[in-house]
Amino acid sequence: MSAKIELLLRLDAEEELERRQEGDDEFSENYDDARLWLPEGVELPEVLPAGLRALYALTAHPQFGDLRFSSHHDFWPQPLIDSAGEVIDAGNTLTIGRAEDQSIVLDLDTDTVFIFDFLYFRHGLDSGFVLRCDSVAEFVSTVALGPRYPYIHGPHETWREPWWLTDPWYIYLKELGFA
Known part of the structure; x- marks a missing residue:
């Protein structure tokens, strides 16, 4: 996780994706954001898991494509429902x-991180648990910055069109060899 984020920062990846957005009409039509945001890191309280603290030390509330981490002030307990x-x-x-x-x-x-879809039954899923990782570091490395990114909205068979093939963030991940 750390090495990938540090590489993105060294490559000035935020600026690269903004440049692509400005130069590509299709990108601008389909996405209203630059797909990557890496604000300066912050220190989180010790009560939070080490992986989350490590991520936020590198970049506070980052955005990786469709994945947007909240400001630590906006974390909230949320009961999951069936x-x-x-x-x-x-x-x-x-x-x-x-x-x-x-x-x-x-x-x-347990430090497990997962994507939960509260409307899973409307999306034809058997469960609200869309994707699961054992830690924040695994989630960021394999999902936000890795080959599992195309599964953030559920199994591929639930989509008529493969949205991930035209997602500028996923395209960039593939170019970097992350996906």
């Missing part, structure tokens, strides 16, 4: 960001 509106006992969870309409959730007891 299709019947019943609370799922998923542990001591904290919502730390968004993947469009879905939540990026951290289990404080």
Whole structure:
């Protein structure tokens, strides 16, 4: 995770993606943001998992394509619910960001990070747990900055068109050899 973020900073990747957006009408039509944001890091409280603290030390509330991490002031506990509106006992969870309409959730007891879709039943999914990683570092390295990025909105078979093939962030990840 750290090496990939440090490489993005050295390459001035934010500016590169902004340049691409300004020079490509299709990019501008389909996306209203530059797809990458790496603000200056901040120190998080020791009560939060080490992986989350390491990420925020590098870059506070970053954005990687459709994944937007919240400011640490905006983390909030959010009960997870099933299709019947019943609370799922998923542990001591904290919502730390968004993947469009879905939540990026951290289990404080296990350090597991997952994307949870509260409308999973409307999207034809069997469960709200779209994607799961054992740690923040794994999530950032393999999902936000890696080959699992195309699965952030659910399995490929749930999509009529492969949105990830035209996503400028995923294209850039492939160019860098991250995906």
